[in-house]
Amino acid sequence: MRISSAVSLAILAATVMFMGVAPGAAAADSGVKVLTLENFKDVINQKFVLVDFYAPWCGHCQNLEPEYEAAAKMLKEDETIQLAKIDCVAEKEICKSYEVGSYPTLKTFREGVPRDYKGTRKSDGIVSYLKKYAAPLVIILTVETLPAFAESERVVVVAVLPANDPQREEIDKIARYYRDEFIFGVVEEHPDVKAPAVVLYKKFDEGKNILEGEITDAKLVSFVRANYLPTIDEIGATNYAHYMDASIPLAYLFYGTTDQRDKLKEGFEAVVKEWKGKVNFVYLDAQKYGAHAANVGLKEDWPAFAVQDVNTAEKFPLEQNNEPLTVERIKQHISDIVAGIHKAKVKSEAVPESNAENVKIVVAYTYEEIVHDKEKDVLIEYYAPWCGFYKRLAPIFDELGALYKGSNIVVAKLDATANDLPLSVPFSTSGYPTIKFKKAGTKDYIEYNGERTTAAFISFLEKNAVKKVEVKNDTKKEIRDEL
Structure with missing residues (x-):
């Protein structure tokens, strides 16, 4: 979250300077390497590196900093892992080349190859994630080392295969895909099963699951997806990402009190077992995360139930009416979704x-018609009404819209807090305002990261628009967005 005013930023900067520490500078003993144009390539190609792409004015970046430095200190003696950071205000071109659109953005690099960081932003979580990710893709085990490995994490997967078995390639592929979730090992002999087989060890439910017989990519993926998450669990900050990455629908039972949950629990868990491996189910404590109801189409009225397709973000809320929420209604709702009855x-x-x-107003119902009009170039702002930066940009955007009004270049805006984006849109918005440009004749988008002035917007459109429109900008002064 950005600091709300230039005055606040100035006070903060003055305070930091008074303390003798430059904004964003790493403490001398923290272990966080400061990156610049001169050393960036060398560092990301040397070893396994986590890079924090940040902006000095960013509140979220400031909140992350102590956790990030604590993680670096914890890993300081580990020569296989390096934590680093780069100031995206000072090094704009580097950040732009890695498509950094919001701050902080965390990416891991292994021999120069980037990958989005998907762990938590607490020091312990950062350390755990990096140690797991820095380890070999598949760990070679023996009968003696197997027991300790099986207990080392909440979920581990062990393949039982001879040393040169070609099926090990399938294990490597799946291990690479699920690397953010858990670790893989391979052993030639197992005390309980014969090769070829896969054993998924877990510290919940039945403790382990076994896949016997030939190991193929499809069989292994299906087996892992069906078993690596609990049959049912409380969802929260620590496991939300796991469910989003599971690639099967997620069903939420929102409850306001434990009594509401417990009244439905027995029958609900019977439904859960019926759909195991096809739908993931979670309880959600509405006292903590009730605001999430809007994301799945529900009102904040408990108990409530909804299913979300995590691949498309489509949501299927169970109608909230005078009829009480029952297990029978939940069961029917899921069946109707699968049958295509419930849209x-x-x-x-x-x-x-x-x-x-x-500035043309876009809503979800008109998005395709306006933004994906083949005859129009569209510069669109995705905003939140409460956002101070959106409010400050409003007169500039209005002036720009007036200059292009009636032409084949459309200046538009969409309230991203009140409207879903179509499934055809290849991105989601998290920072506001986000500004994108959609070229005429395509559904391709360019993110606008330039200065927020009328002149800068005009220059951008002159360079990128398919439809060439000459405008006369009589505004000589540039109203710069002092962010």
Whole structure:
């Protein structure tokens, strides 16, 4: 979250300077390497590196900094892992080349190859994630080392295969895919099963699952997806990402009190077992995470139930009416979704009766019509009404819209807190405002990362628009966004 005003930023900068520490500078003994254009390539090609792409004014970056430095200190003696950071205000071109669109962005690099970091932002979580990711892709085990390995993490997967078995290639592929989730090992002999086989050890439910027989990519993926998450669990910050990465629908039972949950628990868990491996189920404590209801199309009225397709973000809320939530209704709701009877819910504001303002208003229902119009170049702002940066940009965007009004270049905006994006849109928005440019005749988007002035926007459109429109900008002064 950005500091709300230039005054606050100035006070912060002055305070930091008074303390004798430059904003974003790593403490001398922290182990965090500061990257610049001069050393960036050398560092990311040397070893396994986690890089924090940050901006000095960013509140989230400031919150991350002590956790990041604590993690670096914990790993300081580990020569296989390096934590680093780069100031994206000072090194714009590097950050742009890695498509950094929000701050902080964390990426791991192994021999120069980037990958998005998917762990937590607490020091212990960062350390655990990096140690797991820095380890060999598949760990070679023996009968003697197997027991300790099986107990080393919440979930581990062990393949039982002879040394030169070609099926080990399948294990390598799946291990690479699931590397963020758990670790893989391979052993030639196992006390309980004969090769070829796979054993998934877990510290919940039945303790382990066994896949026997020929190991193929499809069989292994299906086996892992069906078994690596608990049959049912409480969802929260520590495991949310696991469910999002599981690639099968996620069903939420929201509860306001433990009594509400417990009244449904026995029958609900019977439904869970029926759909195991096809749908993941979780309890969600609405006292902590009730605001998530809006993301799946529900009102904050408990108990409630919804299913979300984690691949497409489509949501299927169970209607909240005067009828009480029962296990029977939940069961029928899931069956109707699978049968195609229950359609996904789209969150959208009402279509404006008049849309004649300088900046065209886009809602979910009109997105395809306006933004994906083949004849139009579209510069669109995705905003949150409460965002101070959106409010400061509004007069500039309005001026820009007036200059292009009635032409084949459309200046538009969408309230991202009140409207879903179509499935055809290849991104999601998390920082506001986010500004994208969609070229005429395509559904390809370019993120705008330039200065937020009328002149800068005009220059960008002149360079990128398919439809060439000459405008006369009489505004001589540049109203710069002092972010």
